Amino acid sequence: MTPATPIIQLDRLHKRFGAIPALKDLSLSIPAGITYGLIGPNGSGKTTLMRILVGISRPSSGTAAVLGRVMPDRETAKVIGYMTQAEALYQDLTVEENLRFFGRVYGVSGAGLSRRVDEVLELVDLAPRRKSLVEELSGGMRRRVSLACALVHQPRLLILDEPTAGVDPELRIQFWDYFEKLTRTGTSILVSTHHLDEAWRCLRLGLLREGELMIEGAPDALRAEAKADTLEDTFLYFSRRRPT
Ligand SMILES: Nc1ncnc2c1ncn2[C@@H]1O[C@H](COP(=O)(O)OP(=O)(O)OP(=O)(O)O)[C@@H](O)[C@H]1O
Ligand SMILES: [Mg+2]
Structure with missing residues (x-):
């Protein structure tokens, strides 16, 4: 692996x-250290791609590599943080107990784990609620706990599946501020979203439709290519066009 090794490399991934083709012939290289946005309608394959990247699902053919290692790869999985679309927290444990549990799953323990728990609780502004049971938290707070759990082992790649679905506008902005903070410290982020205002904050974007990568690039470059005023119009333009 060299410094220029892409964080994610897809090669003819199917x-x-x-009978359902969920991903069709995806080839893509994503550089490390950026926020990459995945957008596309329901059923376009965003979650399927993420599950392959974290190693919990296998491609039918082709490869998906993280940091130069073809997934699934046990060692590489340890440097990935994954926030699923559905909530995956223990409702009857406290915020802190959830964080400790996920930390231990990823091999963090002892003083290192305690320090990380404090850090991620600060990051998501939940330090005062560390002793609360998850079931007593609001939906937005639970999304913040889920993000904190994905971060507790200091992953190099953070995969976030619609992290801001059902989240109020203020918290959505806060989430994106966290993401910026993380990329500044070298974390790479792959994030799916249905909010195009959020897509603008990604350095690059990929548009999936029916399992095909319709277009990918920097938001401004895509908008210029579509000769559109808004990202909505940009994606309508590309999603009606045949893939290149
Ligand atoms: N375990 C599975 N078994 C059968 N079909 C599946 C499975 N997982 C996904 N699919 C199918 O693969 C396609 C892509 O689904 P996927 O969940 O990846 O879409 P998505 O882009 O994440 O959609 P959304 O925006 O609704 O979350 C869909 O047709 C879906 O029904
Ligand atoms: Mg999904």
């Missing part, structure tokens, strides 16, 4: 579920 995934089928029976």
Whole structure:
């Protein structure tokens, strides 16, 4: 692996579920240290791609590599943080107990774990609620705990599946401020979203439709290519066009 090794490299990646082609011939290289946005309608393959990247699902053909290692790869999985679309917290444990649990799953323990728990609680502004049971928290607070759990082992790649779904506008902005903070310290982020205002904050974007990568690039470059005023119009333009 060299410093220029892409954080994510897809090579002719296909995934089928029976007769359903969920990902079709995806090839893509994402440089390290940026926030990369995945957008596309329901069922376009965003979650399927993320599950392959974290190593919990296998491609039908082709490869998905993280930091130069073809997934699934046990060692590489340890440097990935994954916030799932559905909530994956223990409701009957406290915020802190959830964080400690996920930390230990990723091999963090002892004083290192205690320090990280404090740090991520500060990052997501939940230090005062560390002793609260997750079931007693609001939906937005639970999203923040989920993000904190994905971060507790200081992953080099953070994969976030619609982290701001159902989150109020103020917290959405806060989440994106966290993401900027993380990329400044060298974390790479792959994030899916249905909010195009958020997509603007990504350095690069990929648009999936029916498992195909329709277009990818920097938001401004895509908008210029589509000769559109807004990102909405940009994506309508590209999603109606055949992939290049
Ligand atoms: N475990 C599975 N078994 C069968 N089909 C699946 C499975 N997982 C995903 N699919 C199918 O793969 C396609 C892509 O689904 P996926 O969940 O990746 O979409 P998505 O882009 O994440 O959508 P959303 O925006 O609704 O979250 C869909 O047609 C879906 O029904
Ligand atoms: Mg999804």
